[in-house]
Amino acid sequence: MSTHSEKIHLQASVPQNLFGKRLDQALAEMFPDYSRSRLKEWILSDCVTINNHVVNVPREKMMGEETIEINATIEVQVQHEGQKIKLDIVYEDDDILVINKPANLVVHPGAGNNSGTILNALINHAPQIANVPRAGIVHRLDKDTTGLMVVAKTIIAQSKLVEQLQAREVSREYEAIVYGTMVAGGTVDAPIGRHPTKRINMAVRESGKPAVTHYRVKEKFRAHTYIRLKLESGRTHQIRVHMSHIRFPIVGDPNYGGRPRPPKAANEEFIETLRAFRRQALHAVQLELVHPVSGDWMSWHAPLPADFVHLLSIIRGDKVINGNGEI
Template sequence: MSQSDNQVSLSAVTGSHHFGQRLDQVLADLFPEYSRSKLKTWILDGNVSVNGAVLTTPRQKMFGDEQIEIEARVEVQVSSQPQKIALDIVYEDDSILVINKPADLVVHPGAGNHDGTILNALLAHVPNIDTVPRAGIVHRLDKDTTGLMVVAKTLSAQTHLVDQLQNRVMSREYEALVMGTMVAGGEVDAPIGRHATKRTLMAVRETGKPAVTHYRVMEKFRAYTHLRLKLETGRTHQIRVHMAYIKHPLVGDPVYGGRPRLPRGASPEFVEALRGFNRQALHAVQLSLFHPETDEWMTWQAPLPDDMVHLIGQVREDTRQNPDFDL
């Protein structure tokens, strides 16, 4: 991990429309790539000067035509160690990194996973990303969920991406195999919060945060359905919780799905494929966002991983072998 801090040097001139506004409000307008809390901290720490004089009062009123200068350091934000872990990089430039996450890889260190994570890999791959909170990780995928993730390589890029997430601008689409035959698409609009008794799990709760998941049917089988889903919000375990809530849990989900329910007359090959699939059948297939520097709308796609392709193929064959089932 690099112990050096990043120097930030910014300058701008206030306009007539800033007359009467507070210093912190003016900085938020002039430097929108940085969070309001970060700008306020820089003011309080004496990193902001106006017409050559250091100001440490965020509420100081501006008049217009002032020369603003900021000289600050961005401190190291993470304490984990860099590790040489291969990343499947879909796209990379100076601002962002898009990766295709495999199964069985944790995004962020936590209980039972202190290293060997995507965060550790990012610290080795991107110099100075330790100055960006959470090493630039702005959204997560569960350990056994595969697919696309975007990482911010700079503090300003992270501010933009977090803003897109919070304002529901960033688009994230998934594919999943769920239990039961669904007749049509729809949406689940149900708040999600911590489970009342199992604190490591999430659940639909009236006191939870708003959560909306849209879904459409891609292919129906005699006991399962292949879905395309789009997140409107991004709560922890949202798709897994919502699908279980409407009685169509994800295949292979050991937490929210329960034991696999085998259809009558399933072939040995199908039984083996289903029981051998030891993760939730969920893949982040498409990611779209506005680039934080160019403002270009960009989209990336990641095809289904081999294990899901094989599983869906076996489900399709099981349906073919049971033609009396009415889809």
């Protein structure tokens, strides 16, 4: 038995007979399947919109006929089954395992992904891990982000790893290719919360949770930059949101990157490679932590995946011939 987050989407028009009622009272009558405390929590967590505007005040008065929309998550207990899905295991002992996650693989079952996930693969590989909350998964990578993840095989190991993550003692470094040519590295210190209108997205918001991302330039190109990043916090979509926020979105990012933007006079191979790269060019390259049982400092490195390497080689080869010669 384990828990997972399930997305909830509710939408309805406020009946006229609820005129003058408070928002929390109206929601309790409109959505009786959910407790008043849960509905109030959703209001306070920016999960409720009225006519497409987030409202986080439970006492807001209703006029009638407003369109109410709720986009939230709830923890659901489910019995997951193991599935024979290949795992690229970088390290394993009695307490933890470290995997190199491929692209196009969801970490945890959820709405629309009830099977075929890393969690199912973990239960198949180590059946006892089903007794650990979330099958030992203590941090996630997005579906199309590749690279290193640590998983706890026991409850004790999970507790210790969660403590390290909360204390920011786990070192996680990433590599990415972004649009635009950076002058130098830097730090993005900007809080992240749920996007006010695009509910599956995150955004930099004053009301969000603190988030800090450090980045440095590895290579500069004509219209792109190859960078190394280090997280201080671990918010949902953090690197993707922060890079988009400073106007250097990650190449291929379907949510925050926009359309492919090849440089002027780029050759056909360059243009087609960019168009064909349909995931964020983001890879968790290095992971370092204190072993939760032995106390040893441990470090792992995952080489760049083949599609990332190919994209980088094409960008490195981007040159333009003009009247003044080769640039």
